[in-house]
Amino acid sequence: xxxxRHIVENTQYSFITAFVLGLMTAISPCxxxxxxxxxxxxxxxxxxxxxxxxxxxxxxxxxxxxxxxxALLLFMGASRMNVSRLFQGWGEKILGPVLIIIxxxxxxxxxxxxxxxxxxxxxxxxxGKGSYRSTLLLGIIFALAFCPYSGVLYFAMLIPMTxxxxxxxxxxxxxxxxxxxxxxxxxxLIAYAIGTVGKVYDHIKxxxxxxxxxxxxxxxxxxIYYILQLVM
Amino acid sequence: MKRIFTFFPVLxxxxxxxxxxxxxxxxxxxxxxNSSKVNVYYFHFTRRCETCKAVEANAKKAVEELYPxxxxxxxxxxxxxxxxxxxxxxxxxxxxxGGQTLLVVRGDKKIDITGEGFMNARDLDKMKDEIRAxxxxxxx
Numbered sequence: 012x013x014x015x016r017h018i019v020e021n022t023q024y025s026f027i028t029a030f031v032l033g034l035m036t037a038i039s040p041c042x043x044x045x046x047x048x049x050x051x052x053x054x055x056x057x058x059x060x061x062x063x064x065x066x067x068x069x070x071x072x073x074x075x076x077x078x079x080x081x082a083l084l085l086f087m088g089a090s091r092m093n094v095s096r097l098f099q100g101w102g103e104k105i106l107g108p109v110l111i112i113i114x115x116x117x118x119x120x121x122x123x124x125x126x127x128x129x130x131x132x133x134x135x136x137x138x139g140k141g142s143y144r145s146t147l148l149l150g151i152i153f154a155l156a157f158c159p160y161s162g163v164l165y166f167a168m169l170i171p172m173t174x175x176x177x178x179x180x181x182x183x184x185x186x187x188x189x190x191x192x193x194x195x196x197x198x199x200l201i202a203y204a205i206g207t208v209g210k211v212y213d214h215i216k217x218x219x220x221x222x223x224x225x226x227x228x229x230x231x232x233x234x235i236y237y238i239l240q241l242v243m
Numbered sequence: 244m245k246r247i248f249t250f251f252p253v254l255x256x257x258x259x260x261x262x263x264x265x266x267x268x269x270x271x272x273x274x275x276x277n278s279s280k281v282n283v284y285y286f287h288f289t290r291r292c293e294t295c296k297a298v299e300a301n302a303k304k305a306v307e308e309l310y311p312x313x314x315x316x317x318x319x320x321x322x323x324x325x326x327x328x329x330x331x332x333x334x335x336x337x338x339x340x341g342g343q344t345l346l347v348v349r350g351d352k353k354i355d356i357t358g359e360g361f362m363n364a365r366d367l368d369k370m371k372d373e374i375r376a377x378x379x380x381x382x383x
Contacts, residue, residue, distance in 0.1 A: 016362050040292070096341035100288055100326065160292040160361075163343050167357035240290055 012038070025172050029182040032169050033189025036161040044233040045153045046194055048110060051226035052149060053198035054205075058215050063202040064195070066146045071191025073150020078165070078183035081155075086174045091166065098155060099162040104241055106156040110234030117227035154187065281319045281378055285360075286335060286344045289327045295343060297364040299323050302345060305371040309378075319378075347374070349381045 018031045036042065053066045081098070085091055157165060169186050173179045209218035283306050285299050306314060306321040313319035324331045326340070338346060338353060345360035346353055354377050363369035 020362060039294075090341075092336070092339050092341035094341070096326070099342035103290065158292065159288065159290060159295050159343060163295075163357060163361050166342050167344065167355070167361070171358075 019168075025179065025182060026185050028172065029169060029185040030189045032164045033186040034192070036164050036186075037190045037193045039160045039164075042153075042156075042158050042161050044236050045106070045110075045156060048226075048230050048233045049149065049153060049194050050197045050201065051222075051229045053146065053194065054202040055219070055223050055226050057202045057206045057209065057219055057222055060199065060202050060206060063198055066143065067191065067195030067198050069143050069146045070150040070194060071188055073147040073152075074154040074191055075150075075184045075187035076147075077151045077154035078169075078187045079180070081165075082170060082173045082180060082183045085170055086177075086180060091170065095162070095166040098157050099159070099166065102156040102162075103158055103237060106152075107234045107237030107241065109152065110230045110237065112234075114227045114230030114232075114234060117223065117230065150191070154190070279318060280349065281313070281381065282348045283319075283321045283374065284338065284340075284344070284346045284348060285321070285323045286326055286340045286342070286346070287323070288343070289325060291343075294361060294364045298345060298360050301364060301367050301370045302360060302374065304367060305374045309371055309375055347377045347381055352381050354381055 012035065015031050015035050019028055019035075022028055022031075037046065049070060053070055054063050056062050056066070081094065085094060165186070169182060173182045205218060205222060206215070209215040283302060285302055287295055287299070303321045303323070306319060310319045314321075324334065326335055326342075335341070338348065340346065343357065344355060345357045346355055356373055356377050359373045360370065363373055
């Protein structure tokens with residue numbers, strides 16, 4: 012972290028600053044629970060490592076969509092005060108229940124269909140092909156759940172650089188890539204490790220089933236964690 | 244960077260269509276704030292990270308150690324404000340604050356040092372340098 016801070020303070024290139032701010036967001040302790048959930052979610056199809064990698068890229072694209080859209084709104088004159096208040100004040104409070112609901116759907120405990128929301132939950136439950144959309148949606152949601160530290164990195168540091176001129180509007184994309192990078196690396200490593208073990212024992216399907224259940228519990232656990240943080 | 248643009252054609256399109264900058268929502272503060280006073284505000288929400296707490300502790304310490312006489316006489320103040328508490332809504336709106344912010348205010352002048360404050364959250368000396376420089380600037 013110290014090294015990263017030093018880079019932010021001394022670089023003159025805004026894309027390097029944006030990248031380092033993204034890395035700081037990814038490794039700071041507060042969004043760790045969402046990152047672990049995302050790693051589990053992305054690596055759930057352990058039999059297909061290429062798919063895990065593509066999922067990682069799509070998750071990062073989802074984050075980029077959120078960060079860039081917010082930046083564009085602010086660039087076009089939306090009040091930074093209102094936008095940051097909305098997301099810094101509410102993002103985290105909504106995240107806990109959302110994670111628990113996704114987890115319950117993955118375990119098939121909940122079977123109700125919500126319009127719009129069913130896309131995300133249903134696909135996770137089915138584990139079917141074409142679940143890239145749910146991965147994209149997960150990236151969009153997780154990026155919007157600003158925690159106290161990442162909220163400052165984004166709203167107080169990245170946004171002023173970004174909205175200073177139209178030329179800075181690519182910076183949220185660089186920021187998003189850096190926030191997604193550790194998730195991609197870990198998801199791929201997990202898929203590689205578990206996939207190899209599974210193949211050796213010729214039980215890849217069983218491994219996958221159990222891994223998905225673990226991921227579901229991970230979501231519920233992370234959701235409870237976020238709710239407890241707010242209550243305590 | 245070109246590679247990024249080819250990956251995100253939508254973004255590129257938006258860059259071309261958007262040529263004007265619309266970020267002009269500077270809000271003037273009311274006259275109610277006494278101009279001889281220098282106030283350092285730290286705004287936060289109920290839930291905070293460790294770094295956030297360090298920002299408050301060190302910024303407070305920095306103000307108290309840099310300007311002991313002024314703090315004693317009440318002309319320089321450090322105030323920590325929880326944005327989740329409704330009673331501070333007016334002040335936050337007046338100062339244009341919507342999230343965690345470290346702000347130095349004098350009269351109708353305000354300087355936002357949130358980024359600097361968070362980068363130097365755990366380094367008291369650097370925090371002091373930052374606050375000293377900002378106070379000097381706001382007194383000009």
